[in-house]
Amino acid sequence: MSTLEIKDLHVTVETEDGPKEILKGVNLTIRDGETHAIMGPNGSGKSTLAYSIAGHPKYTVTSGTVTLDGADVLAMTVDERARAGLFLAMQYPVEVPGVSVANFLRTAKTAIDGEAPKLRTWAKDVTAAMEQVKMDPAFAQRNVNEGFSGGEKKRHEIV
Numbered sequence: 001m002s003t004l005e006i007k008d009l010h011v012t013v014e015t016e017d018g019p020k021e022i023l024k025g026v027n028l029t030i031r032d033g034e035t036h037a038i039m040g041p042n043g044s045g046k047s048t049l050a051y052s053i054a055g056h057p058k059y060t061v062t063s064g065t066v067t068l069d070g071a072d073v074l075a076m077t078v079d080e081r082a083r084a085g086l087f088l089a090m091q092y093p094v095e096v097p098g099v100s101v102a103n104f105l106r107t108a109k110t111a112i113d114g115e116a117p118k119l120r121t122w123a124k125d126v127t128a129a130m131e132q133v134k135m136d137p138a139f140a141q142r143n144v145n146e147g148f149s150g151g152e153k154k155r156h157e158i159v
């Protein structure tokens, strides 16, 4: 179970004319299993909210809190946030010719855990993760995002 809780969040962005307040008291609670779509006019601060949660350096939280299961997200570095599961997904992920999905996933898992996954169980774990999102295990041998459809890129991202 995970809960992301945003309380009375105020954020300013650095502009040429100095800091400008964009978010003026955002409240949002996202519980395990929920999907939230944030909609609003251009320039209303949707991207600013996402950047602020992810830890973009241009955006300064002046007051309010963001917690994940009670832990202070704003006190975490960007990579700590990512490891906790908070990161921005790219609309158009880059293709990486020469890097196989299998290699990419293994490197990512090693970065998260601080040690390489056990070879004995690794292949089985990858296949299981792929089956969960209905991704053909044959993708393990393909290059990251190369020639993937939009949906296949998203499945790979989730894996």
Ligand SMILES: Nc1ncnc2c1ncn2[C@@H]1O[C@H](COP(=O)(O)OP(=O)(O)O)[C@@H](O)[C@H]1O
Pocket: 013, 014, 015, 022, 040, 041, 042, 043, 044, 045, 046, 047, 048, 049, 058
């Ligand atoms: N780096 C920046 N420099 C100047 N203004 C910015 C910057 N980032 C965001 N803003 C301003 O903050 C407001 C909110 O932008 P944004 O969060 O991108 O809105 P949305 O994603 O809802 O369209 C806009 O007025 C935008 O011009």
Ligand SMILES: [Mg+2]
Pocket: 046, 047, 048
């Ligand atoms: Mg935006």
